[in-house]
Amino acid sequence: MRFGGLAALTDVNFGIGPGELIGVIGPNGAGKTTLLNAMTGVVAPTGGKVTVGDEDFSRQPAYVFARRGIARTFQTPRVFPEMSLHDNAAFGALFAGGDLLHGGHAHRAAREALDYVGLAGEERQLAGALPPARRRLLEIAMALTTRPCLLLLDEVAAGLSPLEVEQMGELINRIRTEKNISIVWIEHAVATLMRHAERMLVLHHGELIADGATAAVRADPRVIEAYLGETA
Amino acid sequence: MKDWIKWLPLIAALAAVPWLTNAYMVSLLLTCLMYVALAVSWVMFSGPSRYLSLATTAFFGIGAYCTAWGLGHLPWPLLLLGGALAAAGTAALVGLFVLKLRGSYFAVLTFGLSELALHVINQTERSISGTVGRVLLNPPEQDAIYLAVLALALAAIACCAWLWRGPLGHALRGIGADEDRAATLGVNPLRVKLAGFALAAAFAGAVGAAMAGRWTYIDPHTVFNPLIGFQTVLIVMVGGASRIQGAVIGAVIFSLLSEFLRMRFPYFYLVLLGLLLILSVLYLPNGLIALLPRKKAAAHG
Numbered sequence: 001m002r003f004g005g006l007a008a009l010t011d012v013n014f015g016i017g018p019g020e021l022i023g024v025i026g027p028n029g030a031g032k033t034t035l036l037n038a039m040t041g042v043v044a045p046t047g048g049k050v051t052v053g054d055e056d057f058s059r060q061p062a063y064v065f066a067r068r069g070i071a072r073t074f075q076t077p078r079v080f081p082e083m084s085l086h087d088n089a090a091f092g093a094l095f096a097g098g099d100l101l102h103g104g105h106a107h108r109a110a111r112e113a114l115d116y117v118g119l120a121g122e123e124r125q126l127a128g129a130l131p132p133a134r135r136r137l138l139e140i141a142m143a144l145t146t147r148p149c150l151l152l153l154d155e156v157a158a159g160l161s162p163l164e165v166e167q168m169g170e171l172i173n174r175i176r177t178e179k180n181i182s183i184v185w186i187e188h189a190v191a192t193l194m195r196h197a198e199r200m201l202v203l204h205h206g207e208l209i210a211d212g213a214t215a216a217v218r219a220d221p222r223v224i225e226a227y228l229g230e231t232a
Numbered sequence: 233m234k235d236w237i238k239w240l241p242l243i244a245a246l247a248a249v250p251w252l253t254n255a256y257m258v259s260l261l262l263t264c265l266m267y268v269a270l271a272v273s274w275v276m277f278s279g280p281s282r283y284l285s286l287a288t289t290a291f292f293g294i295g296a297y298c299t300a301w302g303l304g305h306l307p308w309p310l311l312l313l314g315g316a317l318a319a320a321g322t323a324a325l326v327g328l329f330v331l332k333l334r335g336s337y338f339a340v341l342t343f344g345l346s347e348l349a350l351h352v353i354n355q356t357e358r359s360i361s362g363t364v365g366r367v368l369l370n371p372p373e374q375d376a377i378y379l380a381v382l383a384l385a386l387a388a389i390a391c392c393a394w395l396w397r398g399p400l401g402h403a404l405r406g407i408g409a410d411e412d413r414a415a416t417l418g419v420n421p422l423r424v425k426l427a428g429f430a431l432a433a434a435f436a437g438a439v440g441a442a443m444a445g446r447w448t449y450i451d452p453h454t455v456f457n458p459l460i461g462f463q464t465v466l467i468v469m470v471g472g473a474s475r476i477q478g479a480v481i482g483a484v485i486f487s488l489l490s491e492f493l494r495m496r497f498p499y500f501y502l503v504l505l506g507l508l509l510i511l512s513v514l515y516l517p518n519g520l521i522a523l524l525p526r527k528k529a530a531a532h533g
């Protein structure tokens with residue numbers, strides 16, 4: 001993936017298995033968000049291939065990814081501020097979750113998802129009135145109603161208090177185990193991330209410098225030098 | 233939602249106007265209803281999607297020319313349908329290109345569309361008949377036009393309410409707030425925009441087809457008048473784009489006010505009208521509708 005002369009991602013190859021929880025780490029500007037953009041049709045890759053199952057999705061628009069079961073959140077949450085929490089959550093159910101012809105289903109899916117992430121009882125509030133930390137929860141609810149098989153999370157714990165980071169980790173783990181959704185989770189809160197993820201990817205200057213079991217990656221000298229530092 | 237029933241007396245009264253009052257009243261209300269229909273047709277797409285369209289002129293003019301060509305060959309209701317279909321077809325075709333652009337690019341191109349339609353029809357008329365204008369023989373009675381435009385205004389309101397309540401309205405609101413985000417939640421933006429744009433165009437086209445019957449002579453410069461497009465946008469800005477009532481109130485106030493000012497101050501009524509519009513947009517950025525209380529509390533925690 002290139003932006004003009006800048007190679008944002010080079011030679012990054014990996015696959016995601018069903019039910020996996022994969023952590024992604026790397027310094028700022030390493031290309032983590034760009035990776036999610038390429039995996040959701042938000043930015044078409046300038047080279048290389050994105051496949052879902054056996055299908056080549058490299059040139060597909062974002063809505064096709066969404067309907068195929070790939071959901072995501074954004075580093076800066078992008079909710080619809082003038083819609084209620086309920087309407088935000090129902091959105092994905094209608095257009096990606098297959099509930100278009102059954103309005104009642106979208107309604108139920110929205111309530112369930114808001115309940116699941118801990119926003120029950122606030123359905124009628126406008127999303128714009130929500131504090132940032134809770135917007136991240138809303139974004140997860142919006143993703144869940146699309147009925148994803150793969151959920152991509154971009155720094156959902158950034159700016160949260162240590163307790164909230166822990167709760168976020170629990171929630172994400174619960175989504176994986178209870179709903180059997182594969183998860184790719186970008187996060188700087190390495191301790192929490194490593195506790196929940198069994199596999200880690202490490203990006204550095206757009207290159208994948210490590211991909212393996214969490215314990216092995218934690219001990220990898222290249223990863224320590226590039227990102228974790230001596231303290232890890 | 234049975235609350236339209238309380239409007240039945242008003243609708244009945246409006247429908248009875250041709251039998252109860254004089255031709256001046258009918259003419260005044262006809263202008264009023266025309267602006268209601270145009271403003272509601274505009275707001276049904278541009279309100280939630282925030283795609284500021286100046287194409288109302290083009291759709292209105294295309295509808296008017298359908299009547300000019302078909303009058304005498306087709307019955308009156310079919311002319312309206314023809315105008316609606318021609319405008320919707322044009323919107324769908326042109327939308328394939330212009331709806332890929334955002335913000336001011338879209339607005340400018342829709343303005344260009346009106347100019348383009350004017351010149352295309354101008355050239356077509358020149359090459360077919362050798363003249364630019366057309367005399368309308370046997371135009372419908374003013375009362376028939378009035379009833380048609382009343383029906384179109386009511387249909388536009390009903391259609392807008394239906395649209396906004398359903399998934400298409402939801403998708404348009406998502407597009408208006410953050411189009412790329414809506415796409416990551418499964419919305420195919422181009423398709424949704426095409427559907428909304430064409431639906432809105434159908435009403436503007438039908439209104440043009442109905443209003444053409446009012447003129448005994450039409451030429452492209454009369455019916456492709458850019459003021460129609462600008463006034464429609466202004467009406468919604470004055471009334472407010474967030475609710476249908478905003479477009480309706482804006483249209484009623486605009487048409488009555490311009491008529492009143494035109495009678496009282498024939499020489500500088502446009503200046504006064506312009507000033508009032510500027511003041512209202514400056515001091516009521518969300519429109520007159522923001523002054524009315526909402527029926528139900530929108531939010532509680």
Ligand SMILES: Nc1ncnc2c1ncn2[C@@H]1O[C@H](COP(=O)(O)OP(=O)(O)O)[C@@H](O)[C@H]1O
Binds near residue numbers: 008029031035
């Ligand atoms: N749309 C874009 N246009 C140009 N450069 C971009 C764009 N998106 C990201 N980049 C660049 O690509 C690199 C990787 O960015 P990003 O993926 O956001 O990093 P990370 O999420 O790991 O912090 C950065 O140098 C960034 O400036």
Ligand SMILES: [Mg+2]
Binds near residue numbers: 032033034075
């Ligand atoms: Mg990032």
